[in-house]
Amino acid sequence: MTAVARELVSWGRFFWSTLTSMRTALILLFILGVAAIPGSLLPQRPTNPSGVSTWLASNPGWAWIDRLGAFDVFGTAWFAAIYLLLFVSLIGCILPRTAQFAKALRAQPSPAPGRLGRLEGFTTVPATDVAAQLDAAEAHLRGRRYRVRRDESAISAERGYLREAGNLVFHICLVTTLIGLAWGSLFSFKGTAIVVEGQAFSNTISQYDEFGSGAAFNTSWLSPFTVRLDDFRVRFETGPTQTGAAREFDASVTVTTPDGSSRPARLEVNAPLQIGGDSVHLLGHGYAPVVTVRDGQGNVAFSGPVVFVPLDANFRSDGVIKAPDARPERLAFEGVFLPTADTSRIGMVSIFPDALNPRLLVNAWAGAPKQETGIPENVYSLDKTGLTQLMNGDQPVTEDLAVGSSLVLPDGKGSITLDGWKRWTKLQISDTPGGWLVLVSVMLAVLGMAVSLSVRPRRLFVRLVGVVPSDDDADGTDGERGDTVGGEPVSGQRLEFAGLDRVEGRGGLADEVAALVAAVAPGREDT
């Protein structure tokens, strides 16, 4: 090997051992925590895009932080770099420790130390029948689920292997959790669609209002099911506290699965619908006024519900009604829907989110018919090119429509009637494979952590000391306990007992040594 290669290997080793050291892992953990903070305090694009624009508009001098990914912290390369380094460090730590642990499981406990005098619970007992006493000690220890190493004149016992096992399970499960999350983000999809009562959603890409998927997802994998919204009920708080807050959502749907079979189902918040592998969630709701537009020739140019977008907590909603097929001129209306209009007040105010006094405020636009281009239009806004607002003198034509009433447009251009209203729901359809792996991993991790934080390893020792076998029995040393070591010399062979806690913070070691002594020399502990 050349000197350069040796140097490289040595640097590599240095780099690897630094990366996998506990200190580095701690620093990376700390950096990860700090790096997550801006993501919680600044608005983030994936969850709150309008918040980002508002923030940027009010802090124009700070636009540069956008280039650092401050508005999508959890999707940036540098955030990924931190946690990937952390996980590499973690794996580098787990592998050798698992190997060590596997070896320790197969091996016997290490031999008892030569001198026990300085350990906790040190006790001596005269040796009367060494073999029988050691047998008794071994039986006692095995009964307490110690792993026992029996040497000629000593016993070394160890317990608490589950601590390291739990510790390893926890850290391995962190890695499998990350693998599950990565798998999920690669193959997942999530989309939303607005469905009006009486209408249906078919699971094809063209029916989605918003759709996002992982890099490895193919939209042809969408399973062709249909969800029809039969009825949607919502109940609002009418009491004095939190008036108007939503209290219950409940949708009745009919699900048609790809094999053609239909079944009724209920969809509630917290109770998503499972169709194959996909989940259907109820995310939001709103109003869709049902209108009929007649054109100048008296024909129905448009009829049906129009989705309006809620603007406030009392569901003042706005929307656009378009009748491009109206003749001789096409018609369009800008509308505001008030579910509970306050007729005593001027202005467009809704005072309660339920539809107690529904009103539709409209103005009207007309223009020459337009060529169908096939280019999709935004259904929530009105492109006013080629349209002129209808006027009554110098006042725009507007009307406050109650259910059943109509606005007749001037000059025989047509009319609009509010027939009623329907509710719409925003459905989210998603599939996150790998969820079970994440779930199992996290639960095992919690279990492993609880075990490793509550199990405390302990070692107990017995050692035979004293070289000259003595004739006189135990009388001479009766009542002598280990606490007096260094006091009166003990003649003859004796057994020493002591214990050692490998992790601080556990009481009861002295008691456990005493129990071991009692098992070997019954009655001794009372003297």
Next chain:
Amino acid sequence: MIAYYSSLAMVTSVVLYLLAVAIFGAEWAAARSARPVRELVAVGSGFEPSAEPEPVESARASRSEMLGRAALGVTVIALGTHLAGVVLRGIAAGRAPWGNMYEFITTSLAFVAIAFVVLAMRFGMRWLGLPVTLLLVIGQGLAVTVFYVDVSELMPALHSVWFVIHIIAAAIAGAAFNVGAIAAGLYLVKSRAVERGRVSGSLSRLPDVDTLDRISFRFHAFAFPLWTFTIAAGAIWAQYAWGSFWNWDPKETWSLVTWIIYAAYLHARTTVGWKGQRAAWLALVGVFSFWFNFVGINLLTTGLHAYGGL
């Protein structure tokens, strides 16, 4: 009507906790003026009942003991009214009383108070009294003045069995983190005094520094798995309610930050150079992060965890 009695009980508990703080304070003051007691080296005695009454150094020391008992008695009565307040609130609302910040604070502080009373009566840890009752006064006081909201129904997203699991785990973990942080704070104070060689009267009544450190660790070791479980249960609930495990909602992010800080604390305790005081500081940073997540996030940001008037 029941809601009224609930509020009455809560306010009463604040007054009684305040009284307990005053008496615990007097206990410490009496101990301060008593002659310093020799450092008791009682290894492993943190959780064992202090069977041996400490030698009576002077009349002042026994007065201090008497004040301590009285303060504990007042705390027990305060806890009684506190629990009555929580239970009545639940009855008034017809559901588990933790649907908004007021209810969550009062419930989790009830867990803190229960933990303290059990520790003081069964394990001789009355020395936690002053900081714990101080925490209870401030927390309960803020709850009844700033965070109070009238009884109301839950929003639909909270209609879930995970609501109970997630919140109760969070409340117990929070209680343990707070007690652990108090022990860590006392450890810092006492270990500094030991370094300077001045362990005066009131500090000498605390357990030795190793015991304080160990007690702090045990609370964290209990709370950390529970906190992990809280986050996991929240993620499962999020999957049901919103269709994804994790949304990087501010509250989620900060619970992760808190988790990371406590993970660092646990690792620091086994790392050379971080043991002891540095680890204790991490525990204090952790509890600060917990409180920020708990209260600050709801005041500063809007996220998916904004429920029912705070």
